[in-house]
Amino acid sequence: MVTAHWLFGDQLGPHFLAPGDDGPERGAPVVMIEARSVLRRRRFHRAKAHLVLSAMRHRAAELGDRVRYVRCDTYREGLREAVGDGAVTVHHPTSYAALRLVRSLPAVQVLPARGFLVRQADFRAWADGLGGRRLRQEDFYRRVRRDHGLLMDGDSPAGGRWNHDHDNREPPPAGARSLGAPAPYRPREDGIDDEVRHDLDRWERDGLVEFVGRDGPRRFPASRREALAALRRFVEHRLAGFGPHEDAMLAADPVMSHSLLSSSLNLGLLHPAECVERAEDAWRTGQAPVNSVEGFVRQIAGWREYVWQLYWYFGEEYRSSNALRHRTPLPDWFLDLDADAVTARCLATTLAQVRDSGWTHHIPRLMVLGGYALQHGWDPRAVTDWFHRCFVDGYDWVMLPNVIGMSQYADGGRMTTKPYTSGGAYVHRMSDLCGGCVYAPTERVGARACPYTAGYWAFLDRHRTRFEGNHRMTQAVRGLDRLADLDALLRQERQRGQDAP
Template structure:
């Protein structure tokens, strides 16, 4: 009889059961465990809990009699029920904690990771060759495209450039409330979703498990079939318009032309290789311009893969990095996603998007939510945990490098060349979120001062020694020294320590 194979809840696609020297085989019995302790440890977004449980239960229904599906308090209890003292295989989990768990179990054999483009060994060899210190995403991106022949014409990048950012940073169309892109794929709920929602209600009512945010209707794929439909719709109808405005924000159009595929990738419903192949096929068929295709390939093969590999390369101690010595706690209004308490229109709008859907695209994450947390000096571990809990595509491996390294600069520059912070002028230029706001992005002091503008100068003042020595931020420090109203700016900025802006 074949050795049973254990599937975690983010290993749900067919490639996690595929044959091969490092796979369990298509006929291996399957074990799946729904552990309530996962939801006790963290206060997850309700929509995220719903999506994960729906996806797991849909996968179990697809596997039928082949799967033993156990609902238990912990993984260990579930394993004792599903496969007591039996050998098991499992693909390399996606978090340090889960890897420690499976390695502590004497009957479990860990197979190589799947759902990513490169084995850890290949990345480690590349990183060690580059000194292992500052590992720049652009260098990795070019290497991985050559290594895997992604969007290449022979030895040259397709379209003649590695990077089409120059064409992918357009401001939002003036006078338009929406981008006008074709609608994204939306799944339909079924009886599995009804069961999940009833169970979550019962957990809150009887088991003391608490969530944050709102649930429903389900917006993201929970099955392989749904995820493939979402990929097809994006590649055929939305990819062409993706690139130019991928960094823009519109209050009434949070989705714009974004793919909404991150949750499907991170649940294992899609493989990244098929996503980048679909995008490249669209370009070669003349259905999408190279700048949009390159922008999407960069997100998947460049950034997603880079973050996954850095998570393991930097190790579990990376979560403790705090180069800027930020220790302020997250305020209640932010932890509770209380958008109604916030006056600043950009922050209120984005926080409401997270509250209502568990998602917003990468620029609101970085330049609104992350930017505000950085300026306020919030503890980077708490910020990381918040992003992990509150986003449907958030996992430890996703958020640790994205927040510790990219958003909060807590690693002191191992991932990025400067802190990603800006004043209100950037948000005003790249969005319509400053319209009708009580604050003015140009005001840095006084009653209508923008909290992001005051926050930018306050952050620069607090960290002037560090920023003056960085060629990418030294100019800001020279500007700081020319401010005649710096004391008033700092007094204005302290208002936001007492309550929401």
């Protein structure tokens, strides 16, 4: 009897069905389970729920009679309906919760993970071999490049440097409202999307689920064909201009030259190898400069791969990390994506982008959203959950290291050597978001005091003892002693509390 193969909703590309020593048989029956309990447990962004269900149903339509697609309440119930007591294979899931589930089912055989460049065992061997030294992303990234012959000229990095960050941190052009990049690929909705939207409306109306955010026309690929079209559009028309301004922000141009491929990668519609290899081909054929290509390769073969590996290497207890002892609950205006309640233009603009699309690029995530949460001592576990629920590309493995480690410094420096937060000067330098704002990035106290500038100094004061011994923070902490208005600033921040800035 042929063993069925179970596809989770983030295992939707052909590489999850490819035959091999550890893979399901070609032509084996496929099981897909749409479990409503997943949406009931948390208040997800409506656009995210739409995208995931649309992608699953598009994949089922592609597989045709080969798939048994079950809509039910729980995964256990769905698997029982699909195969009874029959044996099932499944590739290693992408979360601890899902892994516990499949391991608890006696008839399920868990196969190695797919959709990544590095095997977990290889990463563990590398990390364990460091003998307690810091797991530096840069060291790992170079190892991936060498092992995969990626963007290399023999034994040397293409372009003579491993890291082109120096060329990729330019502010936006002065006075520009847009980078003027060619438009990104946008999919067209179809009958499957109509069905998904109808179901979501009905579930909300019946009180079965509750969402946050808006579900406008679907903005991200929900099929392999759409994902490949998005990749092709980016590489051929947008990659060349990606690098220099990848850290910049413009209020009227939230997409800039970013690829918008993260949701497709995290749904399993694209494999990271095909993305970075196409980017490298663009450099070798003269279609894109090396700094733009290296910046894109670093995001996928470096950071994305690193985050996936750390999720499993650090263990599930990592989610409880709270080195700074931040316990403040998230305020309602943030939970509800209520951008209209916010006066600070950078935060209001970013919240509106998340509300309307379930997406914003990495710098607004880190420096605007994450920076504000860090400065105000919000519970890092709640912040992680918010990012997971509110972003179309957010999954547990994605957000746990990115938020606990990179954004909230809750791991005390296991991932980064210092907390990533700043005053308003950074936002002013890297964006047009301070223009027209009622607050001034140079003001710390008073009616025009920038919430980020005041929040930054209040954060440093609160954690002075911890950070004065950090060589990357010593100078900033010493700056507290030069603030004649520090007492007034701290009183102001206490009065502001959790009110929307």
